[in-house]
Amino acid sequence: MASTSDNGFRTRLGRVRGLGSAKSGGAHWLAYRMVAALLIPLTVWFLISIVRLAKAEHADAIAWLHQPVNAVLLLITLIATFHHAAFGMREVYEDYIHGKLARLAAIALTNGAAILLAAASVFAVLKIAFGA
Amino acid sequence: MSETSVAKKARPLSPHLQVYRLPLPAVSSITHRITGIALTVGTLVLTWWLVAAASGPDDFDTAQRVLGSPIGLLALLGWTWAFGYHLLKGIQHLIWDAGVGVNTASAQRNSALVFGASFVLTAIVWIAAFAL
Numbered sequence: 001m002a003s004t005s006d007n008g009f010r011t012r013l014g015r016v017r018g019l020g021s022a023k024s025g026g027a028h029w030l031a032y033r034m035v036a037a038l039l040i041p042l043t044v045w046f047l048i049s050i051v052r053l054a055k056a057e058h059a060d061a062i063a064w065l066h067q068p069v070n071a072v073l074l075l076i077t078l079i080a081t082f083h084h085a086a087f088g089m090r091e092v093y094e095d096y097i098h099g100k101l102a103r104l105a106a107i108a109l110t111n112g113a114a115i116l117l118a119a120a121s122v123f124a125v126l127k128i129a130f131g132a
Numbered sequence: 133m134s135e136t137s138v139a140k141k142a143r144p145l146s147p148h149l150q151v152y153r154l155p156l157p158a159v160s161s162i163t164h165r166i167t168g169i170a171l172t173v174g175t176l177v178l179t180w181w182l183v184a185a186a187s188g189p190d191d192f193d194t195a196q197r198v199l200g201s202p203i204g205l206l207a208l209l210g211w212t213w214a215f216g217y218h219l220l221k222g223i224q225h226l227i228w229d230a231g232v233g234v235n236t237a238s239a240q241r242n243s244a245l246v247f248g249a250s251f252v253l254t255a256i257v258w259i260a261a262f263a264l
Contacts, residue, residue: 033229036222043219047257054261056196058189065185085172092165114175121179124186131186 032087035080042077062128071129075122082118086111157236160243164221167214174211209258216253220246 049070053061065071089110097103152158177199184195198204224242228234233242 033226037226040219040223043215047215051257051261052264054264058185058192061185061192081175085168085175088168089172092169117175117179121182124179124182127186 028087032084035084035087039077039080039084042073042080045073046077062131065125065128066131068129071125074125078121078125079118082114086114155240156243157239160221160239160246163247164218164225167218167221170214171211171218174214177207177211209254212257213250213254216257217246217250220249220253 049064053064056064065074090107093103093106093110097106154162181195181199184191199208224246
């Protein structure tokens with residue numbers, strides 16, 4: 001039997017019984033970290049890109065997004081960013097808002113806003129990328 | 133079983149900001165959250181900038197002019213620092229989540245490191261943005 005040694009003779013299952021179900025908590029925790037790790041290279045790329053576009057005219061920005069590599073990387077960056085922002089804000093609400101209804105409302109409103117902004121920004125990128 | 137009585141007992145809830153004094157790692161931790169919230173709000177500006185780029189040269193020029201105004205530049209400077217700090221502290225959190233360096237000395241040292249590096253990163257980005 002695997003690793004009972006560090007905590008007497010109790011099995012792993014025995015130790016967590018009665019502590020309440022984690023439900024989808026484990027998957028949620030891992031997904032949050034995976035997206036966070038993904039955002040490290042993506043946001044560094046994004047930062048370098050916007051520094052180079054700092055004084056851009058409209059035509060420069062359009063030309064930049066016409067390149068498939070830039071459009072695809074920006075789309076992934078945007079989706080990952082809004083996912084990470086919504087998850088992060090949820091953690092803040094769960095820690096600081098103690099009323100159940102208020103907490104649910106804050107989480108739902110933030111998720112709704114994140115979906116709206118993600119859709120708008122993704123649409124903008126696609127419009128430019130596919131535009132003439 | 134004592135499950136229900138455990139669940140019903142009034143447990144202390146975060147935040148404990150009024151209870152404890154704030155050593156450097158605590159300041160560093162709450163700064164991570166504050167920068168995360170600020171960056172979430174900043175996604176509004178990012179979406180606006182992309183939508184402006186997609187809707188044409190006039191709207192894009194307006195967006196560039198607002199972002200290039202003194203207040204716009206100040207907001208972008210704050211955004212750059214918040215981004216750099218959240219990125220660096222986020223990397224530290226991922227290292228902690230992997231179970232590496234979870235001790236007081238490491239927290240003390242890394243908090244100072246993250247603060248220092250975030251200012252250096254901000255300076256590099258802005259020097260690059262104006263030099264290029």
